[in-house]
Amino acid sequence: MAWCLDLDPSTNSKITIWLLKNVNNAEEIQKRLFDGHLKCCIIKASLIIDPFQIAVAANKALVAESLTTKTIFTEILFNLSISKNITSSLQTFGISATDKELLIVSIDNLKETSHSLNFIEGDEVDMKILNQFTDVNMVKKIYKISDVESKTMIC
Template structure:
C-alpha cells in the first residue's frame, strides 16, 4: 500500500508524507530510531487520530511554526505531536500522542521526504503491514479522544474531526 504524499498549501516547497502500519511487532525499535535520529519522523498513536486530515493540520502548523521560528519543541516532527495535543505540556503531549512501545499500529508523518528515503527506511524497519492511511479511522478510540480533548457529546455526534481541527488551530490562543 502506498503512502500518501500531500503538498503543503502554505509552503508549496514542503510536503507531508503519511503512512499507516498495522500489526506492528517492533514499535519500541521504531521509537528508538526516531529518538536517536536514525529517522526524522513523527510516530503517532493511532488511537488518538480520527482522520488523516487531523495530522495534516498539525503538520501544516508545525511547518509554519518552523518557518517563522516559533516552535515549542526541538524539531518539526516533535512539533506535530505537540500540535495534536490540547495540552501545552510537551512531555504530556508526547506520552498521549506518540506511539507507545506496546502499540500494535503506528501512524507516521514525515516532513519534506523529497527522495522518499526516510519512508523507505521506515518501511524496511517496520515489522508489520502497511495499509491505507484512511484505515486509521477504524483504530480511533473516541472515548479517550473525548476525555483528552474534553469534547461534548454534541461535538462527538456531529463531527469529531471538526472539533479536533478547531482545537489544533486555536491551541495557541486557548487552553482546554
C-alpha cells in the same frame, strides 16, 4: 496506500502519511526515535480520526517562526495536542512500547522515511481503514469533547 497532501504554499512542502497495523517492534522503534535514528514522526493511530488532523499540525509546525520543540517531527506531535505541556503531548500522541497500529509521517524527504518504513515490522494498510483503529472515547477524553459535540465528529 499512503496519504499525501501539499501543505501551505509558502512552505513548499508535502506531507505523506502511512498507516501500519500489526507492528511487532514498537519498543525498538521508540528507542530509535529517541536516539534520532528515524527521520519521521510516528503517531498512535488510535488518537487520529482523520489524516487531515496531522496535516494541520504539520502545517502549523512548518509556518511557525520558531519551533517549541527540538524537531519538526516532535512539533507535529505537540501541535496535535491541546496541552501546552511538551512532555505530555509527546507521551500522549507519540509511540509507546505496546502500540500495534501506527501512523508514519514524512515531510518531503521520502527517501529517509522509506528507510524508516523498512525498519518497522508491520503491515502497511490503506488509510481508508484508519477509523477501524481510532479509539473515539479516548479522542473525546483527550480533546475534552462533550457527548453533544461528538455527534458531529467524522468517524
